[in-house]
Amino acid sequence: MTKSNKQQNVLIIGAGLCGSLLALRLGQRGYNVTVMEKRSDLRKVKISAGRSINLAFSDRGNKGIKLVELEKKVQELCIPMHGRMLHDREGNTIMSNYSGRSHEYINSISRGDLNALLLDEAEKHKNVSIYFNRACTSVDFEKTTAYFKDLENNNEFIEDADVILATDGAGSVLRQSYFTSKKFLFSFSQNFLTHGYKELSILPAENGGYKTFKNALHIWPRGDFMIIALPNLDGSFTVTLFLSYDEGEYNFNNLTTPERVTDFFKKEFPDALELMPNLTEDFFNNPTAPLGTVKCHPWHYKGNTLLLGDAAHAIVPFYGQGMNASFEDVVELDAVLDQYEGNWERVFTEYEKTRKKDTDAIADLAIDNFHEMKDHVANPIFQEKRKIEMVLEKEFPNHYSSKYSLVTFNEHIGYREAMLRGRAQDKAILSLLYDDKNFIIKDLKELLNKVNNHAETILKQDEIAGLK
């Protein structure tokens, strides 16, 4: 017999961004929701420094926020970033907008503030209970039972539920239980980049203002490495250094003294260094963390358990889509629930069938963008391409979207479609530029047709080769 939502016990493992949005939404739908979070309540303690203090928030994430009717409150936390501001070694800057349409931009948002808001809103529902300092140790997915340790008193306990949803991040315990049980064929990959990252900061100016342009995502691209900076509401910027662990003249393994770190920044990022008197302190206080991509399949075990968010598909941060993809997961799951509510196995199967191809795509796109940000953005032919894209988007706002726009601002299409179409367009424009280096835009309508036709041919060729 099917229980009504109110009788269904849903256990969510992990109260990060994805888990707290999910708890809120399932609370709104009437489920009896219990959330177990390993960490302390971030509304009561300071979150640890050096681990993605702020994030890019854009249209796909906003679909999730609209779903739970928090658009206005979230907007108050947002700082618009209209484009990339590129800094060269001499300190010259170029602003490269994210879109030729002025209403298309991304936002910098505080992970902590957003998570706190979602927790507050979730807890307003009587049918949602959130517990902190409860670490999941394993999941018996056949019995829909999870094992926990209460970190306050070291007691171990068991939680039973009708379904368990794991939003416990890149190191997911449910995923580990799938992997180690060997009870079914579990496809799994973890792939690390050669580079790690470290968070640094530009503190607010003495008057509390911003030391550099507020409304941009700043990039210092240097080919093999880069720093980026995103603004915070308090006037500071969170700076992230992306650098190889062991290759090149300067790398994480050999940046071992304050002098060497300062020399590195003096040589490569002199204008940033001027804004960062606290550089070496940050550098040696904050951890160096790896950059990994996780994919797996299946996400669900029958109608018992399901992986969502980073637990199912951790990605590298270079497309600014990690949180957005996780929020979109909640939107997609919610849509499948509208269709098949009452039959969890069907819900999980349909959700995975429609969603998996898109999270695979954003994972690959995010790795592409690593190379684009640290290297290609400084390449003249790439800058030419961006100029053409801007012109097309401005001139034909309803008929052209670049790959970046398709991925970031066209939230009505999936990541996979955005990737295929976007890559074909990139190839098309680069081919045109390559065939004629003195390429001059005369007739914009003709240019649009050329790019579109060429992209269509490329898509068709790929389709034929796959014999689909």
Added chain:
Amino acid sequence: MTKSNKQQNVLIIGAGLCGSLLALRLGQRGYNVTVMEKRSDLRKVKISAGRSINLAFSDRGNKGIKLVELEKKVQELCIPMHGRMLHDREGNTIMSNYSGRSHEYINSISRGDLNALLLDEAEKHKNVSIYFNRACTSVDFEKTTAYFKDLENNNEFIEDADVILATDGAGSVLRQSYFTSKKFLFSFSQNFLTHGYKELSILPAENGGYKTFKNALHIWPRGDFMIIALPNLDGSFTVTLFLSYDEGEYNFNNLTTPERVTDFFKKEFPDALELMPNLTEDFFNNPTAPLGTVKCHPWHYKGNTLLLGDAAHAIVPFYGQGMNASFEDVVELDAVLDQYEGNWERVFTEYEKTRKKDTDAIADLAIDNFHEMKDHVANPIFQEKRKIEMVLEKEFPNHYSSKYSLVTFNEHIGYREAMLRGRAQDKAILSLLYDDKNFIIKDLKELLNKVNNHAETILKQDEIAGLK
């Protein structure tokens, strides 16, 4: 101080095809080689039924056999297969050659016979010792020490060495030790197809002859599934059924009775069924096994340990390249040893740098070929493509090689180069066919130029898009 080869102790884990070739070669080079194998000595006991009794052996594998000067002895074990013989539901057959050049073909070879030969030859060297029934349980790669269990008496023991080379297959214990130790960033993937496989057989005719054409790899392509058959020296064929676990009208999960299995074959493979009175016996005696791809990185830990063969890169069997790739590993490692012998860390680093891109490529090609074999080979446009390739190879034997030929018979180039060039050619031919369905070959020289130019354009476009 560097020890001479004779003083260097090399421990090899696994005496399968790759491990025994490696032991032989390192024995020839003068190393003090100890090999530990989990299974019993296959020269003394019958190997278990149902797990790849025969294999495809071709030019890349033969490079390894030439290296150890066994070409003649191995040739005696080979049955040439000149092409694919395709069987439709009515029992009609078409022979589709592997190449337009008559000296290019692949061979069917018995895994057991070849492995036995390599073990015999390795043991002729006084400096090579091979132990069976010794199961590796873990490897301490920091100490270059491996832990074993003697399966004859259950005693546990430790082996120390200057280097440990793991050729212990897709379930490699060294690879597991890398993964679980978390002592370095270990990229790893295991990906399963939706299909599994089961080995069956066509027994010899009463007169000891072959019941169907001997010198071909037989395929019964049915879109979503297939059977294939490879000849054995004793007149039998080893037949393999590739079928989904749980999708489609017939699948491994629902083929649970002899009647249902017979119905399935009667409907889909009637001509094969006639040759297989032993079908249901085989079907229920032999295991159903999964089809997985394993990739990982790094393969080596400092100068201490190295993964080779399936342990480093297990692939699906559809390109007939599994053993060939593993033998090529030994050839490549041997070439790096020529350059850097005495410095194991350098040897391992250089080996992985040159080899990894190629084993990644053959892994991807093998998955492509799964779809090609079960489906595309029966597609008219694909058959047209094959015809064009045959014509070009026959007419321009020194100027054209299809993707299949590049991968299989052009052992002087790496898998990756073969993949890129081969895929571009496929796209080029399919585009020509697509643009003009009544495409008629008039001037062959013109056709060759068209295909080559189109392929070059595709390669150039891909290169530009990567901005390499």
